[in-house]
Amino acid sequence: MDPREIRGLLEQVKQGRLTVDQGLDRLKHLPYEDMGFVKIDHHRHLRKGFAEVVYCAGKTVEQVQKIMEALAKTSSNIMGTRATQEMYQAVLEVIPDAEYHSLARLITVRRGEQTTVGNILVACAGTSDLPVAEEAALTAEMMGGKVDRLYDAGVAGIHRLLMNRDKLDAAKVVIVVAGMEGALASVVGGLVDKPVIAVPTSVGYGASFNGLAALLAMLNTCSSGVTVVNIDNGFGAGYAAALINRIGE
Amino acid sequence: MDPREIRGLLEQVKQGRLTVDQGLDRLKHLPYEDMGFVKIDHHRHLRKGFAEVVYCAGKTVEQVQKIMEALAKTSSNIMGTRATQEMYQAVLEVIPDAEYHSLARLITVRRGEQTTVGNILVACAGTSDLPVAEEAALTAEMMGGKVDRLYDAGVAGIHRLLMNRDKLDAAKVVIVVAGMEGALASVVGGLVDKPVIAVPTSVGYGASFNGLAALLAMLNTCSSGVTVVNIDNGFGAGYAAALINRIGE
Amino acid sequence: MDPREIRGLLEQVKQGRLTVDQGLDRLKHLPYEDMGFVKIDHHRHLRKGFAEVVYCAGKTVEQVQKIMEALAKTSSNIMGTRATQEMYQAVLEVIPDAEYHSLARLITVRRGEQTTVGNILVACAGTSDLPVAEEAALTAEMMGGKVDRLYDAGVAGIHRLLMNRDKLDAAKVVIVVAGMEGALASVVGGLVDKPVIAVPTSVGYGASFNGLAALLAMLNTCSSGVTVVNIDNGFGAGYAAALINRIGE
Amino acid sequence: MDPREIRGLLEQVKQGRLTVDQGLDRLKHLPYEDMGFVKIDHHRHLRKGFAEVVYCAGKTVEQVQKIMEALAKTSSNIMGTRATQEMYQAVLEVIPDAEYHSLARLITVRRGEQTTVGNILVACAGTSDLPVAEEAALTAEMMGGKVDRLYDAGVAGIHRLLMNRDKLDAAKVVIVVAGMEGALASVVGGLVDKPVIAVPTSVGYGASFNGLAALLAMLNTCSSGVTVVNIDNGFGAGYAAALINRIGE
Amino acid sequence: MDPREIRGLLEQVKQGRLTVDQGLDRLKHLPYEDMGFVKIDHHRHLRKGFAEVVYCAGKTVEQVQKIMEALAKTSSNIMGTRATQEMYQAVLEVIPDAEYHSLARLITVRRGEQTTVGNILVACAGTSDLPVAEEAALTAEMMGGKVDRLYDAGVAGIHRLLMNRDKLDAAKVVIVVAGMEGALASVVGGLVDKPVIAVPTSVGYGASFNGLAALLAMLNTCSSGVTVVNIDNGFGAGYAAALINRIGE
Amino acid sequence: MDPREIRGLLEQVKQGRLTVDQGLDRLKHLPYEDMGFVKIDHHRHLRKGFAEVVYCAGKTVEQVQKIMEALAKTSSNIMGTRATQEMYQAVLEVIPDAEYHSLARLITVRRGEQTTVGNILVACAGTSDLPVAEEAALTAEMMGGKVDRLYDAGVAGIHRLLMNRDKLDAAKVVIVVAGMEGALASVVGGLVDKPVIAVPTSVGYGASFNGLAALLAMLNTCSSGVTVVNIDNGFGAGYAAALINRIGE
């Protein structure tokens, strides 16, 4: 609660420039305005290049179309995650400059010139992890981050990772995407001295139990500095990495 | 692999200032020195105020004593996690300036003047979460972070959290420690626009399944920007937060 | 077992108005009539506005059609849960005044004038939780409860909930429907001093394990007064809330 | 936010009876006072006979002693759950009228005359479930509920339950405590038309998995009107039942 | 190993009626002939009215057709479990007297006159459990058991069960089929003093976890004399019941 | 409900030998007497050599002492399962002829001459399974069954089992007790054509998860005729086997 705002209001009431009813009206909404962090965050987001995000899964095509249309009126950057091609077609009708990233299942709308900052490295273990890795990378880019990619660097051929230590060294924050046993997070975590965000994927079969094996492995990593997001949650990793990446910029 | 170092070595061999055998000797170890990230990291750590860490659980008292004694000779800051009082007594014999933090089960040795930077907020839900919260806070401090604490702010009385929004606003990165249903991470994640590291604790009973409930809740948070570490892993959260916290300092 | 009924019967036998065989016949069925709580409950339900309920999942279209047709002859209010559009079409052939609520997957038949009592608030976290929330709300209405709705009030934007404290205050019992980490139940439970029935939904992915995360979170809530029903069990929550809601009416 | 209160304040500022600074001061704290539900709830609780509750598990003996001593100064009814005999002895030093219920592991302080209302039936399946059942019963009593007990009425000898249908009929809300397969909740739920709160206990062995079997069974009950709390959570059931029980009193 | 057979052989060798080589040859295969229990069991089965069983799931239509055709040449009773309509059509081409039971997903071939003995009661909780109950009942019948059925007798309306105590009393062995919380097994187990075989079904949703809840409940039953088979394993229950049922016949 | 009893009562009322009040009194309790299966079962049990059973785990020493003392007055055979040595000492004070079986943790009281019938084979896989195997064997004996034992016959040395086929052949029902992977149940089930009751034990470590591995294995047996009881539930297996064993005797 900003004291100056309230003081000003009280001064106006005292001076009769606001009636008691007008003052009441504004104060009634004040706590929510005061607490209205969403709007404030929203503004800050826009200023800093952060986009509005719609989680499309579990929504109808029409719902997605309407929500994105509404957002497109006030936001310069919009993003829809877990969107289908059909949803995209519907959105395209109302937002002609919407783009679709089929691998990452993202709808994005980017307006105005984009400057990306920092350096987020997205590393992934295998080709099958690409959809999640791309969701993370594109999210981070939409959130204003400069993103570098290091794909297909699984631990079964660890030289592929070691040969790219310069990419690891250059990053400000690293996202590691891996399914199966998820060991890449530990290996990367042991090689760098910067925050690592690990994303387990549901890639695997049998006792991977849809990503549980990778999730548990990443949570139990013996490497320091590694934190974990939900299985297949590329968006969550990209968003968190973007928050870290913009620090100091 | 630093080309300048190798070039210098080759020049010396060419000029005869190093014999082939001497060059061979140094090159033989070079890949490991080159890849010797631990040592390099170690130096960087010392420079940046990061301490050497010993995970004491599953080690004998003597092992802990010997390892910490050895580290104390070369490192200015040392830390032993999950240490017992008995381990501390043994360490105290060989490192008279070692300190013990019984709540956090940490042995610390801090030498030279300490300057802490940034602002890490450690919030926890209830009194029973304190050991984990303190492990996180002290770890972050040992790693050079300035730490603020906001304890006993569980969602059952959400005003305790809302009354302290200034602490949330002031932080560069927030650690949320919570057991039971772990909802605090989501609520904090919804209130701030900075990285949140969530630590599920094993506080709870019955269907908490030793922290599984809180862990799953935190992984499934609907708030963006939240990442998760292992159950009761205060050290991991403190370390990751310290990595983030020093960015831009 | 109603002593007066039996005494009357015995008197009739004693006075010869009933033969021993007639008395035997009636007594033979008495325990079941006595225990015939379903019929008695049924009558009480009808009196109190409670409907007969058919769980349609796992039944054939014909079975649903026949059961509902039979019920429609004796009951004024009927409800079919987890019903498909196809089931509804079949029911419509035999009960022309049947209605279908596609979101909640409910078939309802309401006859006679409806008076709803009390005040049941159904709050839900996100748009994807709507089917379960609507199943709860419609069930509670069919059971004679006055229902208020507070949708899309997830903890990621907690001001949406706090702005509606009047709805929380006005309720006699609150149903909280949430997927993902299910934190809304704890936050609501901390804000009110009335019974809260929490419904975990299967909304989420990865480590939500089809609603397990929300279920465990709700069972481990640190807020008092919260009880839990099965994952996606909107009907169960609506029914239990209606039982509570009619107390004192 | 109560508009009348704010209007009054604004009038006072307008009329000069409050300076702008005084108004600012009061408004600054208003949101929290307004949102200060804990205190308000607290008062309401005291008025209605509800006690302050301390969860003792995971707290030191000294912490429990200090917290209860502080509460005893302002509250007439206090309760400590999961308390040990040792905690009780410490509390007894500072609160001479504290009582200990060893079976239920509760410390209680009851002051002033107690009037209990309504009718809460606590039914349990076997002798081993008694600690949890008693925790529920005593909690409900501390919260102002009149409690009836029906113990050792497991489904292996269902006549024990059927012989006590009068107790079921007389209750306003029923708590069912059962371990092993937890079937009692379903059977009771099928016999009554009032809210049933089921408490799974960790009684059992092998594939009971510390109460998981009973928990899952209760969540999957085919009887309507049953809601569930955490394993062994007698307190939670007693509290929720007391909330329901006081409706209409 | 039958000593008389071996003695005879040795006598023949001693008397020169068998050469050493012939003796060796026969002894070489003896252990397997001796251990050739399958054939022997097979004969015993046929004598006792037991059928040959083919588990069709995971087999191709052609495999099922060929196996059943082969069996039909030597066995009078054949049964295929988990068979599809398509499999049945293929079998029908080669075994014109094959029958299909679509609810139970069984193909049966019954030849010669059937006499069924004993008394196996198959009780089930709800309509959705019928496929499993019928698989159990038909299996038991194919194995020579007389089967009685008591369907839709779930514990939510326990009078339906109590009204049929004569069926329970008349049975030699009882099969209880139930999904959801599986409480029927415990209630029946408490009412009878004969073997009860419990079959959990995958009927239910949410925290039933595809029958896990019912399975755990049945394994943890507080009633004596109850044993359990795999989820949805009507065949297994019918087979085991038939083995018990024929004792003493 | 026995019609003859009621007819007699009605006749007596008709003839004035019972007043209406007397008739009422008796009929009031009739349903429970009628349903009083426990007493009736109890009598039948005594007649057939079945003992009263007390589950001692979770009971205090005094409770066990009192319950067994009371039972000893009316029952000739009593059994206490999961009893400690200390419980036995207390029981011995009041029942001097009580016996203790320390391996099986059973207290037994056997009075009058014992005739055991049938043939129950208890087979177990390894030495560590003996406590559970003995609990099963002694229970079956207390219930009037003749018991044969085949111990240490695990599948790692399958000849130990095959060498004892005569024991398998002689049995009327077989109990198989096994921990670790529980494969013995399947192998025995494949060798015999009689009911097999499988008891998983918690013997094992690591991924045995306290008997879960053996339990799942036994539930998934490919051998027909195998049913399963709870982990370590020797009593349950012995009881069910005794029920089967007495058929036809």
Add this chain to the structure above:
Amino acid sequence: MDPREIRGLLEQVKQGRLTVDQGLDRLKHLPYEDMGFVKIDHHRHLRKGFAEVVYCAGKTVEQVQKIMEALAKTSSNIMGTRATQEMYQAVLEVIPDAEYHSLARLITVRRGEQTTVGNILVACAGTSDLPVAEEAALTAEMMGGKVDRLYDAGVAGIHRLLMNRDKLDAAKVVIVVAGMEGALASVVGGLVDKPVIAVPTSVGYGASFNGLAALLAMLNTCSSGVTVVNIDNGFGAGYAAALINRIGE
């Protein structure tokens, strides 16, 4: 790092036959060449008859086509696992001599003459396990192993296994493929004194939990010498067996 190579290089620099820049260039890549185990392994594989393997699941048809086309240019033996018929058609367009094994879902390309060595026995429990067994067998063959098959030898009819002890005796390493309770691995492990690789399959239903039951059983085997691979991982078993099989050849 081969000292001779580096010494040679240094000599050349010393002698001026390599400039410092040339030396630097070669040394820069040396660690990776030195560590270039994949290429080296690759060569060794080709020499020893080992094929290149593409895991096709989760890849697009085009990706599979392109990868296999590229491999076919440098490798004489190629294999694609978990390949669909559609993938095979695409591969066939670019590699006319590619073969498809529909049961095992393998695409193979074998060039040059094949000599297989050793003796790998692949045993499986039932017909439904064939796809996994064939994947194992064909993999082992592609890797240069001579493979013998012993199919449909489940423990429910253990004589089928015992009758084939000669196959077990002849093998150098045995692969056991089994679903349901997975007991075959323990029985085989008890019969042989050679390495046994157990492959749990997802064959089964209910509490098999998609192969978990068999997996746990195999991990808990009481037979020595048994190791386990992931559920349905025929490839992994075949590969590991081939590594063992070639020892000593």
Add this chain to the structure above:
Amino acid sequence: MDPREIRGLLEQVKQGRLTVDQGLDRLKHLPYEDMGFVKIDHHRHLRKGFAEVVYCAGKTVEQVQKIMEALAKTSSNIMGTRATQEMYQAVLEVIPDAEYHSLARLITVRRGEQTTVGNILVACAGTSDLPVAEEAALTAEMMGGKVDRLYDAGVAGIHRLLMNRDKLDAAKVVIVVAGMEGALASVVGGLVDKPVIAVPTSVGYGASFNGLAALLAMLNTCSSGVTVVNIDNGFGAGYAAALINRIGE
């Protein structure tokens, strides 16, 4: 079944050197002698340096003492796993040359000169994994294998592993022991072209779930040639490795 032995016996019967009864007697036991693979294996084991093994966990001190005493009379090498110090003292009384390895919890008796063959590398991730690693190493040595150790080579500092590639290269089979996330197995599996046996340990906390995380990770390894044993099963890994190691020796 050894034809020569039987032929000899038949010859003796034919020639009257054995009576028919004597022949019968010997043949009666022959199938078991024939099938007496344990004894035969035993001989082969002794010849090849393999020891007899007693699993001591779950056995009494006396049982262990007696079994080992009996074995010591006929076997030159004996081993007791999971043995306590107390067991060792008891064994020492009867076998004065018994040795105890406290870290590995093994009692060993080695007689005659030992020649070890092959090359088994036991690698482990951290100090806490040592007990399991030593159990594996000592088992392999007792089974006649030459063992090399590479301890404390976890992936958090992967250079420690890479610096020891010569050890990896020299091994015939590698055992990898690791807790926490178990990533070491995958990294080693990617570096070598020989069989790798992975042993997950219960080292870790929280979501390691007593080794489940490492177990699942190892089962889901993306590296070929890795097989897995039970959690903490150092013995199983050592035994399997020894079987592989002796191939070709």
